[in-house]
Amino acid sequence: MKVSLFIPCTVDIMMPEIGVAAHTLLSNLGTQTIYHKEQTCCGQPLFNAGYRDQAKRVAKHFIEVFGEDECIVSPAGSCVCMVKYHYPELLADEPAWHSRACGLAGRVYELSQYIVDVLKTTDVGAKYAGKVTYHESCHILRGLNISDQPKKLIAGVEGAQFVELDNSTACCGFGGEFAIGYPEISEALVRDKALNFIKSGADVLLLCEPGCLLNISGYLHRNHPKKTARHLASFLAENLKKV
């Protein structure tokens, strides 16, 4: 099976190890990964800021790049939401593009969703001796209705003990431009998230959204340097049992 990797700009630039992890996990599960080097960003920052004309151009580029790929998989929920829901909206008044956007929408998956729902796997072969917890990112949970899939993957990790995170579905205060434009409110939210994480007693906070990871791990590094947050893909790939 061929899987086309959709590596969001935040991952490409800031956290390439998440992309590498996605490739490793998918390859291990017997899929063949493709990476289109022409890909850039899905245009979400422009769209969210209100620059729809400019976002439209990026959307068209994305649609051209990914063409007829059957399975497009990304380790980022909000970027999948952008392609799945906002591209059709953005291109609504250009019928030819709109139909391509709608066609594309059905072929885009979030990574944990793809592994659990399509590849029908919950055990990727990882092992971890310690406590973990999970932050339900807004666009993963409410945007894509994905919650069980990452939890099943965590449950499939040999030796890992899952502990509950209070208010796990609350926003971490990232929100893209929000974190920069409204830093005090954003701080109040990420502080709550960090405190709940510490309270949970977990060694590591897992999540599936690079944006939340930038925010939470940036906050932890400044304020609680001993605590770590990881993308689920990185966590799984790093803890793969040696064959």
Add this chain to the structure above:
Amino acid sequence: MHSHVNKFIETARKELKNEPSQMFLMMVSLGAPILRQIGMSSFPDIAAAESYSRAIRADAIARLPELLEEFEKNAESKGAKVLWAKNAAEANNIILDIANRGGVSYVMKGKSMITEEIGLNEHLIKNGVEVFETDLGEVITQNLNLHPFHLVGPAINVPLEKISETFLKKGIIKKASTDPVELGGGARKYLRDKFRNLQMGIVGVNMAVAETGTIINVENEGNIRLIKSSPKTLVAIMSLEKVVPTIKDAIFMTRMLTRNCTGQKITSYVSMDTGPKKPDEQDGPEELFIIILDNGRSEIYRDFKTREILKCIRCGACLNTCPVYTKIGGYPYGATYCGPVGQVLTPMLMGIENTTDLYRACTLCGMCKQICPAGIDHPSLLLSYRSRQIDIKKQKGEKTMQSRGENAMASLISLGMSHGWLWNFGLKITRPLMNSLAKDGYIGSIPMGAQGWFGCRDLRAIPAKTFHETWNDLPSLPELSGNTSKKEDS
């Protein structure tokens, strides 16, 4: 009340440090969703109940013009006088005329957002008619000259000492007290005296039923029921989206409203009134005026995108789950409606250009959309306002250097994002610049640009290679697991 939406950030900062506000907000964010959940769990199928109420609101809004006409016809046939007001000034003048004609020196009011929106109190007071709020929260906000802190509990954050002090000054109580029961009792006694000689009452409307001409009010204190039944003249004012098709719809929506609002299965009082007092009836007003107010709603209705704002039933559930509202409370929103409902409605009432923070101060987390019993997609509306703002700036010829610069920057980014090579070239230049600021692998501050980020957070230094640059070095399948398939480059 004058709005101050332009002070959003300033007020939010203040509120983040205000202990009573923070204490109350913590209680709201923890308690309200639980109460709601308990209330909702009395439905055999919560999701079905939500779909049903969303369908009722969608139907009501889809048929709004015909339902309003039907409501007018049926309310008038029962003896009510229906008056249409285009804007705040018209509505205020109609109500003042009714008061002047009856020669009343004061009116009493039930809790209503709409009269707050049009500034009715100020108008009446300015023209010599005294106004007494009757909802305890409204009594407090009126006397302290505050915007509502919460849609449903407008003064719920005000400390008891402050209430006591104000009540003493206004003669509502005789001696200072911080006992809530005593304060409530004092206000009650004070208001009862006013009720005795009341000639004219004013209420808002929770629902107006098209098929019967009935107006419905939901409350917990009983003041609205007194206002609706004791004076000679009753004025009910509603914005035009309050209409629902049938009594059956109204009853179901009432069940949803109270559960989403306070978590109650039913509030202490629900009054349903059809027309004024009939000749053989003992209680009720002799004359009933129903004012249907537009105040910008037709414009909102005309636009298919914004039309869905009118589905709102003002339950306040979106406030209680909003991560931003539950940190900053109602004041920063600077107008009648706060939280997500204010964020979608106020920009349409006051203009996109004057309300930037309302549609930008949102993480797009989707809590409001998920909980809304009326089926409003708040994040999508806020995103559309952001793009409208950019379009307005563009149409205005980008007169300011700032907006011209921002647009050029967005276009440049867009250009870069539309060409892989340009994108990667841009990254190559940016990386060393950013990383020159890093210490021990992390950037702690930057001299210009996105400084907001660094108030409480660091940023990891940008890795030496992007994923794009790493790709060619990645092992393909055979190396990983002895499998025969291959990694493909394209």
